[in-house]
Amino acid sequence: MSLSDPDHLPPPSGASLQRPLLTTAVVIYLTLALLAIAIPRGLVNWSKNLEPGTRQVVMLAAAEAVQSMSHRIGADWLFAQCRSFFLQVTGKRED
Numbered sequence: 651m652s653l654s655d656p657d658h659l660p661p662p663s664g665a666s667l668q669r670p671l672l673t674t675a676v677v678i679y680l681t682l683a684l685l686a687i688a689i690p691r692g693l694v695n696w697s698k699n700l701e702p703g704t705r706q707v708v709m710l711a712a713a714e715a716v717q718s719m720s721h722r723i724g725a726d727w728l729f730a731q732c733r734s735f736f737l738q739v740t741g742k743r744e745d
Contacts, residue, residue: 686716686720687716687719687720687725687726688720688725688726688728688729689726689729690713690716690717690720690721690726691717691726691729691733693713693716693717694710694713694714694717696713697709697710697712697713698710
């Protein structure tokens with residue numbers, strides 16, 4: 651039994667994407683935005699680890715604004731619940 655050559659497979663039915671690279675970029679950036687809103691602590695921690703300077707101050711302010719907005723709308727509730735459970739199970743404390 652031999653496998654067919656994938657280059658000679660007929661294209662799947664349905665319309666092909668007009669701009670596949672744009673679609674891919676949109677999906678990636680929307681995923682990053684969703685992660686920043688759902689897990690804002692990661693963005694704040696990443697900003698704190700940048701080289702000190704103007705860029706770090708601006709990024710940290712923006713990250714803290716995203717974190718505040720995320721907390722206000724309740725988008726970070728799952729992360730907060732999971733983090734609380736993790737700290738309770740491991741006996742670690744919030745630092």
